[in-house]
Every structure is written in structure tokens, then in C-alpha cells.
Amino acid sequence: MPAAEPQVTLVQHTERPDEVIAAAARLCYAADTEGLFEGAAQDAHDLVARLARMGHHSPLEHASFTFYLEGVSRALTHQLVRHRIASYSQRSQRYVAHDSFDYVVPPELAGRTVQVNGRAVDAVEYFEETMALIAERYAALNDALGRTGESSNQDARYVLPNACETKIFVTMNARELLHFFAERLCRRAQWEIRRVADMMLARVRPVAPATFQDAGPKCVRLGHCPEGKLTCGRYVEMIRIYRVADRETSP
Numbered sequence: 001m002p003a004a005e006p007q008v009t010l011v012q013h014t015e016r017p018d019e020v021i022a023a024a025a026r027l028c029y030a031a032d033t034e035g036l037f038e039g040a041a042q043d044a045h046d047l048v049a050r051l052a053r054m055g056h057h058s059p060l061e062h063a064s065f066t067f068y069l070e071g072v073s074r075a076l077t078h079q080l081v082r083h084r085i086a087s088y089s090q091r092s093q094r095y096v097a098h099d100s101f102d103y104v105v106p107p108e109l110a111g112r113t114v115q116v117n118g119r120a121v122d123a124v125e126y127f128e129e130t131m132a133l134i135a136e137r138y139a140a141l142n143d144a145l146g147r148t149g150e151s152s153n154q155d156a157r158y159v160l161p162n163a164c165e166t167k168i169f170v171t172m173n174a175r176e177l178l179h180f181f182a183e184r185l186c187r188r189a190q191w192e193i194r195r196v197a198d199m200m201l202a203r204v205r206p207v208a209p210a211t212f213q214d215a216g217p218k219c220v221r222l223g224h225c226p227e228g229k230l231t232c233g234r235y236v237e238m239i240r241i242y243r244v245a246d247r248e249t250s251p
Contacts, residue, residue, distance in 0.1 A: 003128075004071040004102040004165040006196050010203035017063035017174065017208040022047040024059035048210035060175035060211065065204055067170045069196060073104035075162035076192045079184075085176040090168040093157040095150055099139045102165035103131045104192065127163075134161055174211050177204065182218040185242070187232035209244075216242025 014020055022044035023037050030036060051059060081088055109127055113120040138156050145152035172180060177200075183189065184197040205212045214220055220242045225231040 003105045004073070006069065006071045006192075006199065008196060008199040008203060009068040010200075010207070011066045011068050011169070013065045013204070013207055014063040017065075018048050018210040019044045020063050021051070021059045021174065021211060024062045025051055025056065028056075028059070045210040049213065052214065057175050060178070061173045063174040063208065063211065064171055065174070065177060065208075067200055067203070068167070069170060070167040071102070071104075071165060072168070072196060073162060073192060074160075074164050074166050075104070075190075076196060077166055077168055078162070079190060079193050080168070080170065083172070083176065083180050085172070087171040088168060091166055093160060093164075094154045097142065097149075097153055098135075098157065098160055098164065099142065100135055101131075101160070103161065103163040104165060105163070107191070131161065131163065134159055174208065178212070178215055181212075181215045182221060185215075186217040186219070186227075187234055187238070188227060188230060205244075213244040214242070 019037070019041065025047055026036055051057065077090060105124060105127055109123040112123040114123050114126045115121075116126070138159050141159065142152050142156040145155055181197055181201055184193050185201070186194075189197070201212065201215055205215070217238050219225045219235050219238055225235045
């Protein structure tokens with residue numbers, strides 16, 4: 001049962017998403033709809049950037065993006081599906097047996113020890129031993145339930161951990177994706193979903209550079225950190241990392 005590493009694939013997306021969003025925005029103000037889909041890419045880029053400044057976000061909903069995530073934990077997907085303006089298809093623990101499952105190891109365990117019967121045990125090794133024990137118990141329970149597939153899997157799965165690796169398809173429109181990035185790229189977000197959100201942003205920026213030019217934690221959009229006493233104190237760094245214009249003009 002090897003430790004899992006996240007992989008993010010942008011499966012498909014609206015063709016020319018920046019141009020589609022720009023056309024939808026033009027329609028809102030167009031007395032004459034001739035040439036609605038015409039115009040240079042730079043014109044679309046400028047218009048989409050202006051939409052963000054105006055707070056006119058509804059045209060963003062006409063562009064959608066589908067991702068395939070694997071090597072992620074159930075702990076991550078429990079957070080992910082809270083973003084409700086989205087579509088999800090996840091590998092089932094009911095229809096798929098998990099006698100031998102991959103799992104995600106929290107990196108903070110590295111270099112730490114666990115006290116076991118008066119001796120120090122490497123925390124990562126202890127975690128991995130726990131995963132192996134759970135797999136054994138899962139298999140034993142599935143056998144006790146008759147190993148009948150769906151009906152035994154659905155009860156044996158109760159012992160599976162949040163660390164269990166899973167795979168999931170995710171589709172979001174651009175507006176919801178920007179909200180997802182704002183929340184999950186914040187330094188206060190949980191480390192695994194923040195890591196995956198960074199990978200998702202890296203996949204969509206090349207195909208929709210105008211839409212996602214200022215995507216990042218919510219402080220990037222707001223111009224300040226809204227977390228008060230809970231701030232990470234790294235606002236300037238977040239601007240440098242995520243705001244494209246600032247990054248391109250930095251020495």
C-alpha cells in the first residue's frame with residue numbers, strides 16, 4: 001500500500017473560455033448583436049479584466065472546467081464537495097473493494113516520533129503500520145460479511161480511514177472555481193486541498209489567462225487579509241505569488 005501523491009488533469013474545458021465570457025458580457029449591453037463573437041483575444045482579455053473590477057461576475061458562469069483528481073485522500077474530498085455549485089463523480093467504496101488501498105501521509109509527521117510502550121517510534125512508520133492494520137481488518141470484516149461485493153463492501157468500509165486514496169471528477173464553472181481558489185488557496189486552508197488547488201490553478205491559467213489572472217487566496221481579490229487575528233501575516237507574499245501583473249513586473 002504505497003503512499004499516494006496527487007495528480008491533477010484538466011480533462012476538458014469550454015473552448016476559448018475568455019472569449020466566451022467576453023461575448024456573454026457584450027450581449028448584456030449590445031443593442032446590435034452582429035459581431036458578438038468577433039474581436040481580438042486582447043479585447044476579450046481586457047473586457048474580462050474589466051468585469052472583475054466591475055463585479056459583473058455572471059458571464060463567468062458560461063465557461064466550465066472538468067478535472068480528474070487522483071492520489072488524493074477522502075479527507076480532501078470531504079472538503080471539496082462542500083463547494084456545492086459543482087458536479088462530482090467519485091470512485092465508490094461500496095462498489096469497489098479496498099482490501100489494499102493507497103493512502104495519503106500528512107507531511108507534518110516526517111521527523112516526529114510516537115511513544116509506544118516506552119519507546120520512540122518514527123511517526124511515519126507508525127502511520128504506515130496503522131494503514132496496514134486497517135487494511136487487514138477491512139479484509140477480515142469483508143470476509144466475515146460473506147465477501148459478497150457491494151453488500152459486504154458497504155459495511156466493511158466503515159473502518160476505512162480518511163487517509164484512504166480516492167479518485168474524483170470535478171466540474172466547476174469559472175465563477176465557482178474562482179471562489180474555490182479564494183477559499184482553498186488561503187494559507188489557513190488545510191494543506192492537502194491547498195496543494196491540489198494550486199495544481200488546478202496551474203492547469204487553468206494557460207487556457208483562460210484573463211479569467212484567472214488574479215485568481216488566488218481571497219486577500220488577493222480584496223486587497224487585504226480578512227482573517228483578522230487569524231491572519232497568516234503573509235499578504236505581501238501572496239500578492240507576489242498569485243497576482244499575475246505583480247509577478248510579471250517584479251524584479
